[in-house]
Amino acid sequence: MSKIFSPLEHFELNIFTYFYSFFYDLSFSSGTVYLVSLVIFLFFFHYAIFFPHLLPTKSQKLFIGFYEILLSIFKQQIGSSRALKYFPFIVTLFVYIFLMNFTSLYVFGVSLTGHILITGYVSFSIFLSLVILGLLNYGGTFFSFFIPTGVPKFLLDFITVIEIFSFAIRPFSLAIRLFANMLAGHTLMGIFSQFASFTIHNYFFFFLFPLIIVFLVFLLEVAVSAIQAYIFVSLVCIYINDVIALH
Numbered sequence: 001m002s003k004i005f006s007p008l009e010h011f012e013l014n015i016f017t018y019f020y021s022f023f024y025d026l027s028f029s030s031g032t033v034y035l036v037s038l039v040i041f042l043f044f045f046h047y048a049i050f051f052p053h054l055l056p057t058k059s060q061k062l063f064i065g066f067y068e069i070l071l072s073i074f075k076q077q078i079g080s081s082r083a084l085k086y087f088p089f090i091v092t093l094f095v096y097i098f099l100m101n102f103t104s105l106y107v108f109g110v111s112l113t114g115h116i117l118i119t120g121y122v123s124f125s126i127f128l129s130l131v132i133l134g135l136l137n138y139g140g141t142f143f144s145f146f147i148p149t150g151v152p153k154f155l156l157d158f159i160t161v162i163e164i165f166s167f168a169i170r171p172f173s174l175a176i177r178l179f180a181n182m183l184a185g186h187t188l189m190g191i192f193s194q195f196a197s198f199t200i201h202n203y204f205f206f207f208l209f210p211l212i213i214v215f216l217v218f219l220l221e222v223a224v225s226a227i228q229a230y231i232f233v234s235l236v237c238i239y240i241n242d243v244i245a246l247h
Contacts, residue, residue, distance in 0.1 A: 037103045070094060073230070077237035080244050094233045097122075101182060101225030105189075105218065113228075114182040116175060123174035126236055134243040145246050174235060181228050185221045192217050 044059070056064065074087050097113070104111035112118045134142040146163045147156070196210035 074237055078241040083244050086240055090233050094229050097232050098225055098229035105221055111182055111186050113178055114186055116179045119175040119179045123171040127171035130239055130243045178228055178232055185224050189217050189221055
C-alpha cells in the first residue's frame with residue numbers, strides 16, 4: 001500500500017512500478033493513471049455525442065444543458081454576433097481546463113493545472129492569438145485600444161501607460177489564478193488526507209470524522225474545478241470582446 005509523504009506529491013510524476021526494457025520504458029506512474037482517466041472520458045464523450053437517439057439520453061441531456069450554459073456565458077460577455085464563430089473554441093477550452101482540473105483529483109493522479117508552466121503556456125498562447133487577431137482585423141488602429149477617450153491631455157500619457165500595463169498583465173493573471181487555486185486546493189486535500197491517515201492508524205474510534213472532512217474537501221475541489229474553468233473562459237470571452245469591439 002502506497003503512502004503519501006508530502007501534500008505536494010500530487011504535483012510530481014510518481015513511479016509506482018518499474019518496467020524497463022532495452023528499448024521501452026513502460027513503467028506504471030501517476031502520469032499513466034492520468035492518461036487512462038482521459039481515455040475513459042474520451043469513450044464517454046464518444047458514446048454521448050456520436051450515437052444520437054430520437055429521445056435524448058441522460059448523458060446527451062447533460063451535454064445539451066452544458067452547451068446552453070456556455071452559450072449564455074458567451075452571449076453575456078460578447079455582444080457582437082460576429083464573435084459566434086469563436087464559440088466552439090470557448091467550448092473546447094472549457095472542457096480542456098475542466099478535465100485537467102477534475103482528473104487531477106484521482107488517487108495517485110497528477111495535477112497539470114497545478115504547474116505554472118502548463119497554465120502559463122495556455123494563457124500566453126491565447127493572449128498572443130488575440131493580439132494577432134486584433135492586428136489582422138484592425139491593423140495599426142488596434143493600438144487605439146490603449147488610448148482612452150475623454151481623458152484630459154495632461155493625464156493621457158499616464159493613463160495610456162496604465163492601459164498598456166493592464167493589457168500586458170492579462171496572461172499572467174489568467175495563468176496565476178488557475179495555478180494558485182489548484183495548488184492551494186490540492187495541498188489542502190493532501191494535508192487533510194494525511195490527517196485522516198494518522199487518525200485511522202492511531203485513533204481508530206474517531207475514523208469517521210476525518211473521512212467526512214476529506215470527502216467534503218473533495219467535493220469542494222470538484223466544485224473548484226468547474227468554477228475555475230468557468231472563470232477562465234469568462235475572462236477569455238471578455239478579452240475576445242475587447243479585441244473585436246476595441247473598447
